[in-house]
Amino acid sequence: MRGPGAECSSAAPAPGKAIAPCDAARYAVGTMTTDTIPAGDRETILRLSREYGSDRRWVIAGGGNTSVKSEAHLAIKASGRSLGTLSEEGLVVMDRAALSGLFDRRYPDDEAERERHALADLMDARAAGQGELRPSVETLMHDVFAQRYVVHTHPTLVNTLTCAVDGERHAREIFGDELIWVPVVNPGYVLGLIVREAITAFRREHRREPWLMLLANHGLVVAGENEEEIRQRQRAVIEAIAGSMPEDDARLVRPAAGVDPAGKPSGADGDRASIDAWIETLRAAWVEAGEDEPVIVADSDENFAEQSGDPALMHEHLRAPFSPDHLVYAYRTPLILDAPAGGASPSGPRSPGEIAEQIRAFRDLHRRPPRVVIVPSLALFGVAQAEPVARAAAALCLDALLIARGAAAFGGYAFMPEEQIRFIEGWEVERFRLKQSEQGDR
Ligand SMILES: [Zn+2]
Incomplete structure (x- = not known):
């Protein structure tokens, strides 16, 4: 018999779901579209994605997501793809004007209804020619950052802080007013709303753009204008947290610099x-x-x-x-x-x-x-x-x-x-x- 976990198999989705599952034939149609994101910028985000995605201390399986934007468009990892193997056809292109329209919508109070409507609107905010690609549920969060590149990962080391009883207090001590701390919140549309509020408040208070966000019981978001800035900021976050814990623990959870893929399973070949x-x-x-x-x-x-x-x-x-x-x-x-x-x-x-x-x-x-x-x-x-x-x-x-x-x-x-x-x-x-x-x- 199959338990109720059967909905997680590759069987057909439950009836009444708004979005059809991706099928391989449709993927083959491709995702050619004319957007305003330069090819070089797309290559950069793919390179960063594969680099961080190939180290299990940064992200595991389909976790995390990355994006690159221009004034009018946002290209973001499609849901269900892995960062470590991300390629051009795993990016879904969004129309940013349509995306920001989601913030003005009024959705039903019921959680399931709200998320269903928001997801349908998110699908509608895609640029033309995206096939069946579904954008990451964290797309809104990426869009509200002003910087060109956003890298969102679930690093083990960072989560020792975000999944800690006194995580927020320690994070504020470590990062001072560079930090936006987002408390535990349901993912999806509500996360997008809260991130937007937090970023707006940060801009008002500090008169600059935030680049660092920690999500309680979830992970890390780093934004930057170019590849070097992303790398340098990712490193800075890791070093700052590692420096606040015993060396032995830090050694076990510290990711590679983001260059050297350490994502191979350790294999358990002892016996x-x-x-x-x-x-x-x-x-x-x-x-x-x-x-x-x-x-x-x-x-x-x-x-x-x-x-x-x-x-x-x-x-x-x-x-x-x-x-x-x-x-x-x-x-x-x-x-x-x-x-x-x-x-x-x-x-x-x-x-x-x-x-x-x-x-x-x-x-x-x-x-x-x-x-x-x-x-x-x-x-x-x-x-x-x-x-x-x-x-x-x-x-x-x-x-x-x-x-x-x-x-x-x-x-x-x-x-x-x-x-x-x-x-x-x-x-x-x-x-x-x-x-x-x-x-x-x-
Ligand atoms: Zn996440």
């Missing part, structure tokens, strides 16, 4: 034979629990190796998601397998039937099977119907463990509020993003 045996056991357990046979990948890192001998600590650190990415790809929480009775090794062999029992119990509680299974003292496994999603789920779970650790420097970690979790779980836009990523990283 390959055990890992392969576990993948087989988990696959059999999934089928025994009545699920479709999944793709399973193993992952690990230095921090996991340190923490994973303490399942109670991991339970606590992974009790809830830190950001929309964690929720969308890795679900609310992983399945952490407790050590078997009788003092056997926690990573020792288990029968598929025993694991299937735990999958069923998890499904009863969360209405879907887990995306991540943790075998203490061994590895963490991403489980999904498509490999990119399995990889993303595993990477995001490791990311969450790093955030929980690093946030100690800023008053301790703080999960996303329950209200926002529920909003995102029910939001068609995020189901779309996930569906796109399941079709592979294009």
